[in-house]
Amino acid sequence: MEVLRVFLKLGVTSFGGPIAHLGYFRDELVMRRRWIDEAGFADLVALCQFLPGPASSQVGFALGVLRGNGLLGGFAAWLGFTMPSAIILFAFALGAASFTGPVAEGFLHGLKLVAVAVVAQAVWGMARTLTPDPVRAGIALAAVFVVIFVGGSFGQIGAIALGALAGLWLCRNDNAELAGHLSFPVSRRQGAASLALFAALLLLLPVAARAGAHGFALFDAFYRSGALVFGGGHVVLPLLQAEVVAPGWVSNEAFLTGYGAAQAIPGPLFTFSAYLGTLMGPAPNGLAGATIALVGIFLPGLLLVYGMLPFWDRLRLRPAAQAAMRGTNAAVVGILGAALYNPVWTSAVLNPRDFALALAGFLLLAVWKAPPWVVVIVLAAAGTALHLV
Template sequence: MTQETATMAGKISPRGSAGEVFLVFLKLGLTSFGGPIAHLGYFRDELVARRRWIDEAGYADLVALCQFLPGPASSQVGFALGLLRGGPLGALAAWAAFTLPSALLLVLFALGAAVFDGPVGAGLIHGLKVVAVAVVAQAVWGMARSLTPDATRAGIALAAVMLVVFVGGSPGQIAAIVTGGIAGLALCREAQAPVQGHLAFAVSKRAGIVALAVFLALLILLPLVASGAPGLALFDGFYRAGSLVFGGGHVVLPLLQAEVVTGGGVTNDAFLAGYGAAQAVPGPLFTFAAYLGAVTGMPPNGIVGAGIALVAIFLPGVLLLIGALPFWNLFRARPAAQSAMRGANAAVVGILGAALYDPVWTSAILAPRDFALALAGFLLLTVWKVAPWIIVVLMGAGGILFGLL
């Protein structure tokens, strides 16, 4: 499908190939540190601002949709952007390239490559957390300028911050988006803009319905057939964890701990060691499942267990996204939906703003020198337009230096 919409900075680029998508997302998979909120910042910088695969409003719409769905939100956004750019093969290329680097690193860690011991490793991990501060701050700054241009939408963003702060977790995020949509419906009824083609996904309604049916069938039937089949039991446990968590990232950890530690497959010490290693690798935190699948004491484990767990935890989010995409343009073409999306997009800015403080700021900025390092990264991104991977290298080196002092 052709893409004819224009961004504020010019027309978005024409559709590309799966190979191009793979290379772009491989770079992101190797450099996107900091968790799902930071990943959305990396995606925005690379694919909206630099490459113009999608415009700012379309990107915000996509983020809002993925925040509504269970599963790893940043990976779902990446899968959808790959689909938009390169079709079904582009979607698979985006998922594989963004996911496999961190999954492979965590499997190596599970097999004994513990490389983050001592002050150098601790300093590196801390420096990578500082990277997230700079990236998320840039994302909040850029999205706020385009998505909260007036007092009404700025107020919606502020209300979203309050909801996230006082309700907490994924329920707070979902409540913020729903409230933002309702507020937009009531308060953002200016002249409706015609919907452009920037969200023309190559997914038919029939394919969407099939994807939703497969999602439900696996969720219902897997527990019934997994008894006595260790491979299916492993798949079932991680599939349910991926099906029942909103917001992704750290939210999935309690479900995984209940599944593998309480069930006796992984010791609590091994679980926590793997979680610590997951903080040091780029890409989605859901790849922690690959580590758990590799170290579980019940076969299949090792490389086979890692592969089963990795596919199982991502599959439900992908199926739900495919099921929702065919109906998204129909929904957002309605005038009332456009008003609601203005409010929901403003709420996304508020959610990002709240996340900038907690957990991003609170886990990274522990001393004045951390603030100075984060500010340097922010200015390098926003003023000097330095590539994000260079920021990763510089902030990681800064963290190691501070760790040795």
């Protein structure tokens, strides 16, 4: 199948995070294969940035729906783009338990420092783009306080909700010029059914998690995380940390180690969930846990983008929707900034040498524009060397 083959190629070659992924998609699918025109692609990207979920995977899924003429094409695109990195992280999780000794400790600590550098660069880049004025900077700061004083997933949900309300009130004076048009083989009835399923799962899964086996709680945790990730893949870090580290399902050390390793591979960052599902303390774990976590975290974003395709042209013109999204994006910067301190910084930067290495990694990414896999190699090697000295 053409869609599966093309996205499998993208899944093994697309390094660099969601913004880079969109560049790969544009080169391969807009410029080379002409699956969609430039204006339509830009509008599709705008839709996926408006919605919670992994933007690059949502764009890929929608292009699969377009080229494959329906859900089967969308599933083929998601499968091809996602599976390579998911398999790599699943294998990494299986081998992590047997990777012990001084060399292993130094290597894994280096991966934690990679997480510091990557999240710091994400906060820096997102702050420059999403909080360009005092009002949105204030919303981001308020989100930091909400996350710190409320804590857990409730604090993060509250920060996002307050950001949306603040945006409606304070961010209505920055209406961008919109262009493009989306026309996909999805009817309004199909879109409405997809949105209804998204909402039903969001409401009913917590009930099933309290009443049923741990598998429901696992699926609920990852589904809720995927449903609330505004602003890019790195924002999933604090959401997942609250869901799997706080209850003791995965240790904080293992969590940050896997997050660091995820920077070195191609494909969507959300496949980090396969690593976490494999390591999960209570069963299901292993392959079953990886599958539940992977489907759980991607499903809400895909349901939302499929549901919104028939309605986006009209909704995007409404000033209220644009203003709420500006406030939400500013709140996301605050949430990620709080996560940069805890758990990322507090767990990885233990002495001045760690600080120096983390700063070097940040400069490699932000100033010298090194690809993330280079930073992984440099900091993992440096962490190993320092641990042996």
